[in-house]
Amino acid sequence: MSRTIARVEQIARLAVAVAFLMLAAAVLLQVIARTFLPWSPVWTEELARFSLLYLVACGAGLSLRTGDLVNVDLAIHLLPPTWRRITDTLTALAVAVFALCLIPPSLKFMAIGSFQTSPALAWRMDWVFATMPLVMAMLALFGFVRAVDAWRGDAPSVLDGAADG
Amino acid sequence: MGVAILFGVFVITLVMGVPVALALGMASAAYLVGNGMPLVVIPQKMFAGIDVFVLLCIPGFILAGNLMNGGGITERIIRFANALVGWIRGGLGLTNIAGSMIFAGVSGTAVGDAASLGGVLIPGMKKAGYPADFSAAVTAASSTIGPIIPPSVPMIIVGALTGVSVGRMFLAGAIPGLLLGLGLMITCYLIARRRGYPHLPWRGWGELVRAFAGAFWALAMTVLILAGLMSGIATPSETAIVASLYALVVGGLVYRGLAWRDLPRVLVSSAVSSAAILTLVGFANVFGWILASERIPQMLADAVLSLTDNKILIILLLNVLLLVIGSFMETIAALIILFTPLMAVAVAVGVDPVHFATFGVLNLMIGLTTPPVGVCLFVCANIARLPLGPVIGAVLPFLASNLVVLLLVSFIPALSLWLPNLVFGN
Numbered sequence: 001m002s003r004t005i006a007r008v009e010q011i012a013r014l015a016v017a018v019a020f021l022m023l024a025a026a027v028l029l030q031v032i033a034r035t036f037l038p039w040s041p042v043w044t045e046e047l048a049r050f051s052l053l054y055l056v057a058c059g060a061g062l063s064l065r066t067g068d069l070v071n072v073d074l075a076i077h078l079l080p081p082t083w084r085r086i087t088d089t090l091t092a093l094a095v096a097v098f099a100l101c102l103i104p105p106s107l108k109f110m111a112i113g114s115f116q117t118s119p120a121l122a123w124r125m126d127w128v129f130a131t132m133p134l135v136m137a138m139l140a141l142f143g144f145v146r147a148v149d150a151w152r153g154d155a156p157s158v159l160d161g162a163a164d165g
Numbered sequence: 166m167g168v169a170i171l172f173g174v175f176v177i178t179l180v181m182g183v184p185v186a187l188a189l190g191m192a193s194a195a196y197l198v199g200n201g202m203p204l205v206v207i208p209q210k211m212f213a214g215i216d217v218f219v220l221l222c223i224p225g226f227i228l229a230g231n232l233m234n235g236g237g238i239t240e241r242i243i244r245f246a247n248a249l250v251g252w253i254r255g256g257l258g259l260t261n262i263a264g265s266m267i268f269a270g271v272s273g274t275a276v277g278d279a280a281s282l283g284g285v286l287i288p289g290m291k292k293a294g295y296p297a298d299f300s301a302a303v304t305a306a307s308s309t310i311g312p313i314i315p316p317s318v319p320m321i322i323v324g325a326l327t328g329v330s331v332g333r334m335f336l337a338g339a340i341p342g343l344l345l346g347l348g349l350m351i352t353c354y355l356i357a358r359r360r361g362y363p364h365l366p367w368r369g370w371g372e373l374v375r376a377f378a379g380a381f382w383a384l385a386m387t388v389l390i391l392a393g394l395m396s397g398i399a400t401p402s403e404t405a406i407v408a409s410l411y412a413l414v415v416g417g418l419v420y421r422g423l424a425w426r427d428l429p430r431v432l433v434s435s436a437v438s439s440a441a442i443l444t445l446v447g448f449a450n451v452f453g454w455i456l457a458s459e460r461i462p463q464m465l466a467d468a469v470l471s472l473t474d475n476k477i478l479i480i481l482l483l484n485v486l487l488l489v490i491g492s493f494m495e496t497i498a499a500l501i502i503l504f505t506p507l508m509a510v511a512v513a514v515g516v517d518p519v520h521f522a523t524f525g526v527l528n529l530m531i532g533l534t535t536p537p538v539g540v541c542l543f544v545c546a547n548i549a550r551l552p553l554g555p556v557i558g559a560v561l562p563f564l565a566s567n568l569v570v571l572l573l574v575s576f577i578p579a580l581s582l583w584l585p586n587l588v589f590g591n
Contacts, residue, residue: 017429017432024406056440056447060440068441069184105204109205109208131212132208
C-alpha cells in the first residue's frame with residue numbers, strides 16, 4: 001500500500017514539474033514571438049492556462065501533505081498531545097471524505113466539457129475539465145495519507161513556516 | 166438560515182484545524198446541500214476561479230524567489246544591507262529591515278520573506294546580543310513590506326478578481342513600500358538608542374561597493390520586473406516567467422549557488438506552493454459566489470454607505486474593517502470573499518480602485534503581524550524559539566509605525582497613484 005502511495009506521489013511530482021515547464025514554455029514563446037517574430041501563435045495563452053490547471057490538479061494533494069495548504073492550528077496547539085493527534089487525524093479524514101464526495105459531481109462537470117472545444121487549440125474541453133475530478137481524487141488520496149501521518153504523530157504545522165500570504 | 170450554515174461550518178472546521186481552502190469548500194458544500202442545490206457548482210466555480218491568465222504570475226514569481234534564494238541571494242542581500250546600515254546603532258535590526266525591502270523585490274509573499282530572512286537574521290541577532298523578542302518582532306514587522314513592493318501575490322489575486330491592472334498596482338506599491346521601510350528603520354533606531362543595542366564598525370566604502378556588487382543581480386531583478394511592466398513589453402504573467410528565467414541564470418551561472426541537480430526539487434516545491442495557493446483561490450471562489458448570490462456583499466456595502474457617505478470616514482471605516490478581517494482571516498480567503506464588495510464601497514465614494522487596492526492589501530499584510538492569526542508573527546516566534554506573548558509585546562512599536570504609514574497611504578492618494586499615473590497615464 002505504502003509503495004503504491006509512494007509511486008503516486010512520484011508521478012504527481014513529475015506531473016507538476018511537466019505542467020510547470022509547459023506553462024513556462026508557452027509564456028516564453030508568447031513573449032519571444034510577439035517581440036521578435038512577425039507572427040505570434042494564438043494558442044500560447046490557452047496552453048498556459050490549461051497547464052496551470054493541471055499544475056493545481058496534480059499539486060494540490062502534495063501540498064496537503066507538505067503543509068503548504070495552510071490551516072490555522074492555534075486552537076489545536078492548546079490541546080494535550082493525545083487529543084491533538086486525534087483531532088489532526090479526524091480533520092485529515094474529514095478532508096479525504098469531503099474530497100471523495102466531490103468526485104461524482106466533478107465527473108458530471110467534466111461530462112459537460114465533451115460538448116465543447118477550446119477556441120484556440122480546438123481541444124475537447126472534457127480533457128481540461130478533467131482537472132476537477134483529478135484535484136478531488138488527489139486531495140482524497142493525500143487526505144488519507146495525512147490522516148495516517150497524523151495518527152503516527154508527524155503532521156506538518158503552519159508553525160514550521162510552510163504557509164502563504 | 167443558509168448563510169448561518171455557511172459561516173457556522175466555516176468557523177467550526179477552521180478551528181478544528183482543517184486547511185483554510187477545504188474549510189471554505191466544506192462550508193460551501195453544506196450551504197448547497199442545505200438549500201437543495203447541486204454540488205456540481207463546486208467544480209464549476211472552482212474551475213472558473215483558477216482558469217484566469219493573470220494567476221500564472223503566482224507560480225512564476227514563487228519560482229523566481231525560490232531560485233534566487235537557492236542561488237545564495239539571501240546571504241548577499243544581508244551582506245549588502247549590513248554594509249549599508251549595519252554601522253548605525255541597532256545595526257542588525259536596520260539590516261533586517263533593509264534586507265526585507267530588497268528581498269521584497271524578489272519575492273511576493275510576506276511569509277516567504279519572514280522565513281528566508283528570519284532563518285538567517287534572528288539567530289544572528291541573538292548571537293550579537295539583541296533580545297530574541299526584539300529580533301523576531303523586527304523580522305515579522307518588516308516582512309509586511311514584501312507584498313507591497315512588487316512583485317506581490319495578493320495584488321495578483323486582486324487583479325484576477327476585479328480586473329484592476331496588476332501592473333498599475335505593482336507600481337502603486339513602490340512608494341508605500343519604501344515608506345514602510347523608512348518608518349520601521351526610524352522606530353528601530355529610536356528603540357536601539359534608548360536601550361543601547363550594539364552596532365557594527367563601519368567597514369569602509371570598499372566593503373560597501375563589494376557588497377553592492379554581490380547583491381547587484383538581486384537588485385537588478387526588481388528593476389527588470391518594473392522595467393518589463395513600465396515599458397509595456399510584457400504583461401505581469403510574462404514578466405513573472407521571464408523573472409524566473411533570469412533567476413535561473415543568476416543563481417546558476419553568476420552566483421553558482423544552484424546546482425543542476427537542485428533544479429527539479431526547486432521546481433516541484435515551487436509548483437506545490439503555487440498549487441496550494443490556487444486551490445485556496447478555487448474554493449474561495451465557490452464561497453464568494455455563494456456570498457454574491459445571497460447578496461451579502463451588496464448588503465455589506467449598503468450597510469456601510471447607510472452609516473455615512475463622507476469619504477474620509479468611509480476610508481477610516483474600511484481600514485478598521487480590513488484590519489480586523491486581516492487579523493482573523495487568511496489573506497487570500499479574505500481577498501476573495503471581501504475585497505470586491507469593499508472596493509465597491511470605496512469606488513462609490515470616489516476612491517480610485519488602484520488606491521483602494523494598495524491600502525487594502527497593506528491592511529491585510531499588517532494583519533499578518535497582529536494576533537490572533539498573525540502568521541508572520543508565528544513564524545518568527547518559532548524561529549526565535551519564543552512563545553507568542555513576548556513577541557506580540559515587542560512588535561507593538563513597529564505595528565504603530567506601520568499603522569502611521571497606512572494612514573498616510575490611505576489619505577494621500579498621490580503616494581500610491583503618482584507613479585502608475587506617471588508611467589501609464591491617467
